Amino acid sequence: MSAGKLIRRKVGDVAFKAFCVVVTVIALVALTAILWSLLKQGVGGLDLDIFTKRTMSSGSKGGLANAIVGSIVMCSLAMVLALGVGILAGTWLAEYGGRSAYGAVVRFLNDVLLSAPSILVGLFVYEILVAPFHGFSGFAGSVALALLAVPVITRTTEDVLLLQAATLREAGVALGAPLSYIIRTVLWRSARSGLLTGALLAFARISGETAPLLFTALNNQFFSLDLRHPTANLPVVIYNSALSAYDDLVRLAWVGALLIAATVLAVTVVARIVAQEQRRS
Amino acid sequence: MSDATLPATALSSRRAAPRGALIGKVFEGLCFTAATTLLAALGGIIVSLLIGGWPAIHKFGFGFLTTATWNPVTDVYGAAGPIVGTLVTSALALALALPVAGGVAFFLTELCPARLRMPIGTAVELLAGIPSIVYGMWGLFVFAPLFAKYIQLPLMTAAAPGSLLETLTMGIPNGSGILPASIILAIMILPFMAATLRELLMSVPIGVRESAYGLGATTAEVVMSVTLPYVRTGAIGAVMLGLGRALGETMAVTFIIGNSHSFPKSLFDSGSTIASTIANEFTEATSPVHTAALIALGLVLFLITFAVLGLARLMLRVQEARS
Numbered sequence: 001m002s003a004g005k006l007i008r009r010k011v012g013d014v015a016f017k018a019f020c021v022v023v024t025v026i027a028l029v030a031l032t033a034i035l036w037s038l039l040k041q042g043v044g045g046l047d048l049d050i051f052t053k054r055t056m057s058s059g060s061k062g063g064l065a066n067a068i069v070g071s072i073v074m075c076s077l078a079m080v081l082a083l084g085v086g087i088l089a090g091t092w093l094a095e096y097g098g099r100s101a102y103g104a105v106v107r108f109l110n111d112v113l114l115s116a117p118s119i120l121v122g123l124f125v126y127e128i129l130v131a132p133f134h135g136f137s138g139f140a141g142s143v144a145l146a147l148l149a150v151p152v153i154t155r156t157t158e159d160v161l162l163l164q165a166a167t168l169r170e171a172g173v174a175l176g177a178p179l180s181y182i183i184r185t186v187l188w189r190s191a192r193s194g195l196l197t198g199a200l201l202a203f204a205r206i207s208g209e210t211a212p213l214l215f216t217a218l219n220n221q222f223f224s225l226d227l228r229h230p231t232a233n234l235p236v237v238i239y240n241s242a243l244s245a246y247d248d249l250v251r252l253a254w255v256g257a258l259l260i261a262a263t264v265l266a267v268t269v270v271a272r273i274v275a276q277e278q279r280r281s
Numbered sequence: 282m283s284d285a286t287l288p289a290t291a292l293s294s295r296r297a298a299p300r301g302a303l304i305g306k307v308f309e310g311l312c313f314t315a316a317t318t319l320l321a322a323l324g325g326i327i328v329s330l331l332i333g334g335w336p337a338i339h340k341f342g343f344g345f346l347t348t349a350t351w352n353p354v355t356d357v358y359g360a361a362g363p364i365v366g367t368l369v370t371s372a373l374a375l376a377l378a379l380p381v382a383g384g385v386a387f388f389l390t391e392l393c394p395a396r397l398r399m400p401i402g403t404a405v406e407l408l409a410g411i412p413s414i415v416y417g418m419w420g421l422f423v424f425a426p427l428f429a430k431y432i433q434l435p436l437m438t439a440a441a442p443g444s445l446l447e448t449l450t451m452g453i454p455n456g457s458g459i460l461p462a463s464i465i466l467a468i469m470i471l472p473f474m475a476a477t478l479r480e481l482l483m484s485v486p487i488g489v490r491e492s493a494y495g496l497g498a499t500t501a502e503v504v505m506s507v508t509l510p511y512v513r514t515g516a517i518g519a520v521m522l523g524l525g526r527a528l529g530e531t532m533a534v535t536f537i538i539g540n541s542h543s544f545p546k547s548l549f550d551s552g553s554t555i556a557s558t559i560a561n562e563f564t565e566a567t568s569p570v571h572t573a574a575l576i577a578l579g580l581v582l583f584l585i586t587f588a589v590l591g592l593a594r595l596m597l598r599v600q601e602a603r604s
Contacts, residue, residue: 004295009502010501011504012501013499013500013501015501016387016499016501016505017337017392017501017506019384019498020384020385020387020388020391020392021382021388021392021406022384022386023380023384023385024384024385024388024389024401026381027381027382027384027385027405027471027475027506028401028404030468031404031408031468031471031472031473033423034411034415034416034419034423034468035420037419037422037423038415038419040443042488045542049451051505083319084315084589085315086315087312087315087489088311088315088316089312089316089318089319091312091317092309092312092313092315093316094313094491096309096312096313097313097316103316103598105320106316106317106319108594108595108598109319109320111322111590111594112317112323112587112590112591112594113319113322113323115522115525115529115590116323116326116528116529116583116586116587116590117528117529117530117531117556117582117583117586118529118531119529119531119556119582120330120529120579120583120586121326121558123326123329123330123333123563123576123579124325124326124329124330125329126563127329127332127333127576128325128329143484147322148323148602150318150319151319154316154319156479166299170530177490178302178304178305178307179309180307180308180309181304181305183308184308199493203354204410205410206587207412208412208413208414208529209412210412210414210532211531211532211556211560214560214563214564215563215564218564226494233388234503235412235414237417238414239532242417242421242422243536248501250422254418255420257412257414257418260412260415261411261412261415264410264411264412265410265411266406267401268407268410269407272403
């Protein structure tokens with residue numbers, strides 16, 4: 001090999017490595033900058049009022065209590081709906097019809113739903129639950145969030161069930177247990193922490209979703225646990241406050257954004273720990 | 282099924298079905314229904330968007346896609362502005378994010394000191410989960426003023442009258458517009474793409490990589506001619522998943538794109554995307570046709586993202602089957 005070619009290769013290699021290092025630094029700086037401003041702007045506004053007072057218009061000092069409660073209630077209902085559908089659908093794919101043509105179609109479309117634009121889910125729920133009943137409602141918001149959580153849960157359920165040892169199923173069958181009984185008492189139980197991981201990831205995904213709530217749950221200035229009416233929720237409060245021109249509302253929006261980001265990060269970290277425990281055992 | 286124990290009825294000519302059989306049937310039926318619900322949801326989205334958007338599709342026909350007049354006062358709607366805005370911002374975001382995401386993934390798999398590999402990799406994965414509204418707020422309050430001051434204004438003053446640069450940088454230097462929105466989108470899809478690419482590259486068998494090094498290949502050559510081609514299909518799928526996210530993203534864009542429906546004329550001109558238009562106007566739509574036009578926009582977005590995501594998933598599937 002000629003010396004010139006060797007030098008060219010070496011130079012190309014150094015350039016490549018330099019490029020990788022530089023863009024990694026740029027990416028980390030940009031992402032740290034985002035977290036930093038979130039912390040800086042958010043922590044300053046954190047006080048007890050945030051958790052005890054309801055949202056108010058600019059000028060009177062309000063909090064986020066109704067939005068926090070509304071978000072928790074809506075996300076909880078969404079998770080209940082999504083866990084029911086998602087775990088059953090994932091079980092069907094893993095244990096019953098996953099290898100059929102229909103199963104392949106379901107799996108494929110589930111993957112597409114997994115990353116479908118959330119605003120379209122909002123439009124869909126608006127069409128089926130808001131427009132016909134002439135009113136925005138927290139329930140519609142929960143359904144929209146559930147639709148976003150189901151694909152995540154379906155996918156993880158199928159994955160963890162397929163990871164369970166075939167001998168577990170065979171042992172159950174050898175004892176004369178019907179498949180449905182084996183699934184419910186053996187497979188679901190041994191896949192428990194995997195299912196939990198899926199649920200946590202789904203929760204992390206929906207807790208910050210804003211777009212689908214804009215025209216389903218809308219917003220509400222007051223405390224309300226009645227999901228038949230518009231319900232306050234953190235993402236929409238953040239959106240509205242951030243776009244208002246008032247400094248105090250913008251500050252409130254930063255606090256809300258910090259709360260959501262912290263929740264999502266904490267839930268994701270717990271999900272990873274659970275997944276690691278699962279792998280170890 | 283279980284008939285190891287013989288109940289008394291076994292002596293009669295007809296045997297009772299085992300107790301679990303009915304429960305099993307019901308359970309399987311429930312599971313099947315749940316799986317079908319997924320299909321129904323996707324079908325429901327298409328049908329509801331079609332029905333909801335029909336008045337607009339019927340009224341404006343094909344011209345809905347090609348005209349750029351969006352006027353709630355005269356009730357005339359053409360979606361070319363938001364459609365072009367969506368495609369341009371997503372393409373720019375992808376062009377910006379792809380090299381960086383690739384660089385991060387290569388760095389993490391080939392160059393990174395072992396001690397930093399885990400923390401940085403985990404951080405990138407965690408950042409992929411940050412809600413997009415956080416990116417949007419950061420874009421509006423932190424990035425836009427800096428961008429206007431240090432990039433937009435200098436570029437605009439540096440541009441010679443009549444030059445291409447001047448055409449590209451026309452607009453109001455307030456930090457919002459097509460290019461700033463694309464940059465925020467790029468930052469938003471970056472962790473996701475980097476994390477997926479990294480995972481793909483780590484799936485390359487260690488022997489393949491070591492043989493390449495053993496033949497004397499440099500790091501650049503190992504990545505470019507061995508490991509990256511090895512996961513090619515999956516990598517294209519991952520990139521297209523990132524593109525799908527950018528196309529449908531609402532919050533990261535709405536804050537900073539400027540929200541004008543006209544055809545964007547330059548990189549700094551304000552524009553709109555399909556998602557930002559829907560988010561801004563849907564609850565304040567002034568007439569039934571306005572609402573229908575917004576839903577028809579949603580249908581267009583659905584068709585674009587469905588095509589992109591479908592292709593992406595197929596490619597990832599092919600890659601999975603191969604390795």
